[in-house]
Amino acid sequence: xxxxxxxxxxxxxxxxAEDDYQKWLSTDGGYIxxxxxxxxxxxxxxxxxxxxxxxxxxxxxxxxxxxxFS
Numbered sequence: 031x032x033x034x035x036x037x038x039x040x041x042x043x044x045x046x047a048e049d050d051y052q053k054w055l056s057t058d059g060g061y062i063x064x065x066x067x068x069x070x071x072x073x074x075x076x077x078x079x080x081x082x083x084x085x086x087x088x089x090x091x092x093x094x095x096x097x098x099f100s
Contacts, residue, residue: 031044031045032044034080035082038084042076042082046073062078072086
């Protein structure tokens with residue numbers, strides 16, 4: 031699935047299975063992290079907010095834990 035970042039306008043290909051995407055969109059679908067646990071966190075965020083990892087970090091900085099565990 032191609033998703034465009036609403037800030038930088040760059041398009042990313044998010045490899046989510048169509049049935050998982052439809053399940054997530056349904057009212058009783060559940061959390062994206064449970065349905066598509068095979069996606070990386072930034073890929074799931076792209077689906078949720080259409081914000082890429084680069085723009086997210088520019089707006090909110092990095093997670094302190096990321097510095098210690100990367």
